[in-house]
Amino acid sequence: MNNFDTKKYPAFSSFLNQLAKDLTKFYYAKLDKPFKITNKMKGKGYDPVTTSDKAFEKFIRSKISKRFPDHQIIGEEYGHKNTKSEFSWVIDPIDGTRSYVVGNPSWSNLISLNYNGEPILGLANFPKMKKYYLNVNKNTAYVFENNKKRKLKVNSKLNFANSKLAAAFHNQLTLKQQSKIQKFIKRMQFPCFDALTYCQLAEGRLEMVAQCANKIWDIHPIMPIVRASGAIVTTWGNRNPVVGGNIIVSNNKANHKQILKLLKPLAE
Incomplete structure (x- = not known):
């Protein structure tokens, strides 16, 4: 730091x-x-x-x-x-x-x-x-x-097969690009509701969140919150997310590795 x-x-x-x-x-x-x-x-x-x-x-x-x-x-x-x-x-x-x-x-x-x-x-x-x-x-x-606070903690033990994935492309991926990540798209189960979805992962309600085209002001405030909850956050190319761009957040290292593999055809 x-x-x-x-x-x-x-x-x-x-x-x-x-x-x-x-x-x-x-x-x-x-x-x-x-x-x-x-x-x-x-x-x-x-x-x-x-x-x-x-x-x-x-x-x-x-x-x-x-x-x-x-x-x-x-x-x-x-x-x-x-x-x-x-x-x-x-x-x-x-x-x-x-x-x-x-x-x-x-x-x-x-x-x-x-x-x-x-x-x-x-x-x-x-x-x-x-x-x-x-x-x-x-x-x-x-x-x-409600004048109370709850500690944030990801559901770190849930494996890839049982994990819930939310994603949003924000009109950034062409149909040709999407065709390269069909296995990832088939795993998408939930939409994204702006920064709230990242926060829901930190609460343990979701296990993986992927988004496209995050600017620094979209992702910088989220990074310390999800990391403190135990999450892993990188770009789709497994780089430091401080640069912004396409972002993936996961509940544990094993799941993060799996989701990066599915996104590899579009990694930066």
Whole structure:
């Protein structure tokens, strides 16, 4: 972890714990109302951004800047605040904007704290579901709900044959590419609901999750949470997922190896 001082975990995790509560309050006080939608791709596809995305990111940036003014900030909507700090915050103000647009509750606020580029803490906050997921150190993560917290732990003993797989290609794979991973496609049993599906794996509800085209703000906040729950996370090419791209998360090393084998024809 590049010599990160682990004694600093409590201060940072406490900040994120409070930020989760503040974000949910902010949503119901300011954003639970009609909003405007803009298509970033301007007719060449569909990549929506809403006025709520921008409001959330401004709110998150203000909280971070007030508490940690020298830290770097990288956000989906407002870019990179570059400083000399070893710490950087990566923000997806609304992960699952499509879900937000149509009223599905699975959208979330995703935030990671990185040290020298590697995510060390992650928050996935679900205002509509009134719950959030947060790791407090390298080995411990919780889901907070109804004023209670439950420790996250993957179902590590379940073997490949009995494991549940959720996947989403996000329109990134052609039919020709999909034809190369037919064995994988036949194993797909569940859809993905944005970052929530990764979090459900951390709870032990699923054993494998695969997604395409994750940006750094999609996956950085998830990495510390699932790893603290005991999961394995890499790219489809078995590389460090910090680069983003096509991501696979598994409940144990044996299953991860099996699923990587099925995805090998499309490995980066």
